Amino acid sequence: MKRIIFILKLSTATLLAACQNTEKPVHSTIQKNQTMSNFTVNKTEEEWKKTLSEEQYHILREKGTERPNTGKYNMHFEKGKYTCAACGYELFDSDNKFESHCGWPSFDNEIGNGRIKKQTDYSLGMARTEILCGKCGGHLGHIFDDGPTKTGLRYCVNSLSLEFKSANDTLK
Ligand SMILES: [Zn+2]
Structure with missing residues (x-):
């Protein structure tokens, strides 16, 4: 027995x-849902699944990371603005984009203070600073203080978290 x-x-x-x-x-x-109340765009995970592609959902809502050197904006240097792929909030200007050779789109600053939220991420057994869209809480990537420009910052962002608006388009 x-x-x-x-x-x-x-x-x-x-x-x-x-x-x-x-x-x-x-x-x-x-x-994540419990912390979503801090954001002005609040959707259920089911709603996000309907509006985002499977890959985008994985990055933005499940904090995934696209494989390095695969993102459509990694080597993209047109003039314009980068918005959150989930909610359209303007996050970065192409003037702040630089080639970091790390395999992901990199920026040395955000468009305006407070547009991007930062929080400590303890995954992978280390403390990193995660960056999230300030409007919908979508995961963008991480920020590091080893940037080569005068800001000293490197916003390391997944292409899948971003959409690009060309400066030519906005003038039309
Ligand atoms: Zn957003």
């Missing part, structure tokens, strides 16, 4: 462990 109980306990523990693993992304989504 003891042996059966032991086996039962063991299988329950295994099941629980399996559940925890599969539920991890959902759990982090819930946590």
